[in-house]
Structure formats: C-alpha cells, structure tokens
Amino acid sequence: MSMLRTPAALVLENLTLTHGRRAAVHHVSGRFAPGSLTAVVGPNGAGKTTLLRALAGLHRPDSGRIAREGTARIALLPQLAALDRAFPIACRDVVMQGLWPRLGAFRAVPGHERARAETALAAVGLAGFEKRPVGSLSAGQTQRLLFARLLVQDADILLLDEPFNAVDARTSADLLRVVRDWHGEGRTVVAVLHDLDLVRREFPETLLIARDAIAWGPTEEALSAANRLRARMMAEAWAEDAEHCHRAA
Numbered sequence: 001m002s003m004l005r006t007p008a009a010l011v012l013e014n015l016t017l018t019h020g021r022r023a024a025v026h027h028v029s030g031r032f033a034p035g036s037l038t039a040v041v042g043p044n045g046a047g048k049t050t051l052l053r054a055l056a057g058l059h060r061p062d063s064g065r066i067a068r069e070g071t072a073r074i075a076l077l078p079q080l081a082a083l084d085r086a087f088p089i090a091c092r093d094v095v096m097q098g099l100w101p102r103l104g105a106f107r108a109v110p111g112h113e114r115a116r117a118e119t120a121l122a123a124v125g126l127a128g129f130e131k132r133p134v135g136s137l138s139a140g141q142t143q144r145l146l147f148a149r150l151l152v153q154d155a156d157i158l159l160l161d162e163p164f165n166a167v168d169a170r171t172s173a174d175l176l177r178v179v180r181d182w183h184g185e186g187r188t189v190v191a192v193l194h195d196l197d198l199v200r201r202e203f204p205e206t207l208l209i210a211r212d213a214i215a216w217g218p219t220e221e222a223l224s225a226a227n228r229l230r231a232r233m234m235a236e237a238w239a240e241d242a243e244h245c246h247r248a249a
C-alpha cells in the first residue's frame with residue numbers, strides 16, 4: 001500500500017441530518033481525530049448509518065456542517081445488504097471499482113493497477129477469485145471482497161457500516177486484522193458496530209449516539225452504564241415524539 005500523505009480529521013459542527021421531517025442525527029458536534037480508530041454505537045434507528053453516509057458525502061446536512069481536509073480520500077463500506085449480489089459482475093471488477101475515484105470509471109486500467117486488485121484479493125483471502133461472479137460468494141466472502149475494494153481505494157478515511165455483521169468468526173478475525181493495519185498506517189477509521197465486547201477490545205474511541213451524541217471519547221468512559229442507559233432512554237423518547245427537530249440550530 002502507498003504511504004499516507006497526511007492523517008485526516010473529520011469535524012462535525014452542530015450537525016443535524018433528517019429524513020423528511022424526522023431528525024436522524026441531531027445537533028452533533030465533535031471530531032474524529034487524524035489517525036483515530038472510532039466505533040459508532042447506539043440503539044437501532046439511532047442515526048449511525050445516516051451519519052456514515054453524510055460523512056461520505058452521500059447525505060446532505062440539514063443544518064451544521066462536516067469539515068475535512070480537502071485532499072483527504074474517503075471510502076465507505078456500506079452494509080452488506082446494500083450490495084446487489086444478483087448483478088452479474090466478476091470479483092476482479094468489483095475490486096477495480098475502487099480505482100474509479102482516481103482513474104475514472106471508463107478508462108483503461110493500467111497493468112500495475114490490475115495487479116493491485118489481485119494483491120488486494122489475496123490480502124483478504126480471496127486469491128484465485130478474480131473471475132468468480134459475486135452472486136456465487138457467501139456473505140463472508142462478499143464482505144472480504146468489499147474489503148479488497150477498500151484496500152484498492154487506498155483512502156485516508158475509512159467508514160465501515162457494520163463490517164462484521166453476518167460473517168463468521170474467522171472472517172471477522174481476518175477483516176479485523178485489516179482494520180488494525182489501516183489504523184497502524186495512520187488512517188482514520190470509523191466503524192458502526194453493535195458488539196460492545198469487540199468495541200471495548202479493539203476500538204480506543206467511541207461515539208455513543210441516539211440521534212443526539214450521548215458520549216464521545218475514550219471507549220471505557222463512553223460506554224459507561226450511565227451513558228448506555230441514557231442512550232436507551234433517549235432512543236425511546238425519540239421514538240414517541242420524533243416528528244422533527246425542536247431545538248434551535
């Protein structure tokens with residue numbers, strides 16, 4: 001993998017994200033520090049996926065803003081369910097989609113870039129899968145494939161939405177190694193996760209969110225019993241009265 005230019009930060013300033021009139025993320029401020037490894041956790045419907053999509057530039061803030069270094073490359077791993085596995089495309093071509101942001105979608109791909117796609121497949125345990133159609137892969141193999149695409153993207157900021165969901169223990173362990181490597185290389189990694197034991201073990205920083213940010217900082221403090229209770233109560237309160245954002249921006 002290539003050397004990183006500068007570690008990149010992501011800064012949220014009073015960020016509110018809505019779907020129609022419903023606030024999914026509500027007046028959240030804070031910073032993913034350069035080179036940090038952060039888990040985003042919270043109850044179902046807490047706004048985690050919406051936040052990740054906004055960080056990736058796929059969801060426009062309703063108010064507030066997201067600031068990041070202009071040159072920082074950003075890559076999103078969507079939830080596994082978001083991939084159209086019925087689409088007839090070979091594994092190598094999925095991985096090479098990771099080159100599009102740099103090379104353009106319809107350019108000829110130079111030989112060394114093709115070789116990178118093969119190296120990335122081997123790095124996630126899918127050597128020899130180049131010509132296999134994605135529809136023939138298991139859920140775990142599909143997630144490995146999507147990690148290979150991320151490797152090729154060579155981004156400064158990696159956004160992972162439930163990266164270990166629906167994959168077995170061995171696949172999780174292999175993919176976790178890739179995440180640790182990214183962190184070791186100084187990349188900024190943000191991952192939505194539900195497994196709090198895993199978060200405590202592997203993620204130094206945590207954002208606990210229930211539309212509002214409940215806590216953001218060192219994982220052990222962020223996941224205190226009091227904060228988790230507050231997140232649950234907040235999620236229930238929002239479910240009853242969630243029409244729109246009442247607070248002043």
Ligand SMILES: Nc1ncnc2c1ncn2[C@@H]1O[C@H](COP(=O)(O)OP(=O)(O)OP(=O)(O)O)[C@@H](O)[C@H]1O
Nearest residue numbers: 019020023024042043044045046047048049050051
């Ligand atoms: N496309 C959409 N249209 C309308 N509402 C949406 C849409 N996507 C999400 N929402 C709503 O926004 C809120 C936050 O959803 P989001 O998917 O961001 O939560 P989440 O924390 O990722 O949930 P989960 O843990 O269940 O994946 C929920 O109330 C959800 O129903």
